[in-house]
Amino acid sequence: MPQLEVDGAALTYDDEGPHDGGGVPLVFVHGWTANRRRWDHQAAHFAVRRRVIRLDLRGHGESGGAGVKTVAELAGDLIALLDHLGVRRCVLVGHSMGGMIAQTVALSHPERVERMVLVNSIGRMAYSRGRGLLMGASTLVPFKVFVAANIRRAFAPGYPKDEIRAYVEASAGTPREVVMTLYGAMRAFDVLDRAGEIQAPTLMIHGYHDIQLPVRQMLRMAMAYPDAVVRIIDAGHELPVEKPAELTAAIDAFVTDKPA
Numbered sequence: 001m002p003q004l005e006v007d008g009a010a011l012t013y014d015d016e017g018p019h020d021g022g023g024v025p026l027v028f029v030h031g032w033t034a035n036r037r038r039w040d041h042q043a044a045h046f047a048v049r050r051r052v053i054r055l056d057l058r059g060h061g062e063s064g065g066a067g068v069k070t071v072a073e074l075a076g077d078l079i080a081l082l083d084h085l086g087v088r089r090c091v092l093v094g095h096s097m098g099g100m101i102a103q104t105v106a107l108s109h110p111e112r113v114e115r116m117v118l119v120n121s122i123g124r125m126a127y128s129r130g131r132g133l134l135m136g137a138s139t140l141v142p143f144k145v146f147v148a149a150n151i152r153r154a155f156a157p158g159y160p161k162d163e164i165r166a167y168v169e170a171s172a173g174t175p176r177e178v179v180m181t182l183y184g185a186m187r188a189f190d191v192l193d194r195a196g197e198i199q200a201p202t203l204m205i206h207g208y209h210d211i212q213l214p215v216r217q218m219l220r221m222a223m224a225y226p227d228a229v230v231r232i233i234d235a236g237h238e239l240p241v242e243k244p245a246e247l248t249a250a251i252d253a254f255v256t257d258k259p260a
Contacts, residue, residue: 001062006080009065012036013055013081016043022050023255024089024114029078030054031096031120032182033147033171035061038095041244042251053090055081057098059178066177071097071189074182075104082112091255093117095240096213097182100189106198107191116202117251120237122213123221124192147172147179156209156236167238195224202228203254205247207235229254 003010014036026046028039036054046052056063058077068074078101082090092113094102099121106113151168171179202225206218215232222228231250235242 003063004081004084006058006077007065009058009077010063011055011058011065011077011081012062013053014043015051015053015085017047017051018049019051024091025051025053025087026251026255027078027082027087027090027092028052028054029092029094029098029101030057030060031094031098032186033060033151033174033179034095035170037061038240039093042093042240042248045248045252053081053085053087057101059175059182066175066181068178068185069181070185071100072104072108075101075108078105079109079112088112089114091115091117093119093251094121095119096121096237097186100186100191103191103195103198106200107194110197110199113200115255116198116200117254118202118204118218118221119239119247120206120210120213120218121204122217123195123224124190124217125187126217143176143179144172147174150212154210154212154237156207156234156242159236159238159242163241167241192221192224195221196226199226203231203250204228205231205233205239205250207237207239207242208232209235210237212237 001012003012030038035056039054043052057074058065058068092102099118102116148168151171155164204218204222206215222230233243233246239247
């Protein structure tokens with residue numbers, strides 16, 4: 001896989017599909033403790049006819065590096081990758097923390113974002129009581145227990161337990177420093193008061209059963225956006241893998257202006 005060195009970290013990425021025609025590139029950004037493979041279904045669908053870029057964020061997946069302390073720093077890594085690839089304008093698709101990164105880019109570099117898709121993401125972190133208790137217990141329980149508790153509750157009831165275990169194991173492979181530092185970074189994330197500045201047409205697509213970042217928080221964000229479309233799907237927080245076909249179809253309809 002190709003890599004780009006940014007501030008001492010080797011960032012692994014995929015750059016697939018035709019580089020001419022088919023519209024501006026789609027850039028997929030995964031969430032906390034995940035990796036670029038979360039977008040396998042979407043990449044396979046879109047790369048047939050348009051350029052698709054996805055990366056492992058610093059300290060995640062096959063990317064190196066640690067020490068990142070804010071969502072803005074991760075957004076800086078993304079901009080560095082887009083500069084390296086010569087991408088001046090794109091459709092940004094971000095899941096959870098990836099959606100926070102996308103919003104940060106849309107605010108700091110609005111000329112780079114043609115459209116934006118926020119998947120199970122919000123503009124201001126407001127922990128539920130359960131998430132707050134997990135945060136408080138984060139230093140009192142073994143690291144793998146903390147990660148497992150967060151990942152298991154991300155899926156809607158009834159999702160196959162074997163598959164959840166596989167995601168728990170993958171997430172636990174993310175370095176502890178990265179996991180805990182970015183947990184704090186998400187807690188500090190807040191761009192809700194600036195949401196009105198984001199002019200890019202935005203699709204906000206959320207899982208009805210998301211207890212990590214509840215629907216009501218997303219709806220509060222949607223009301224502040226000048227140009228937002230909201231879609232609710234019968235799933236939890238992990239829409240890219242819980243309902244991949246539905247998510248792909250919704251993104252496709254949005255980026256091509258087709259009826260959903």
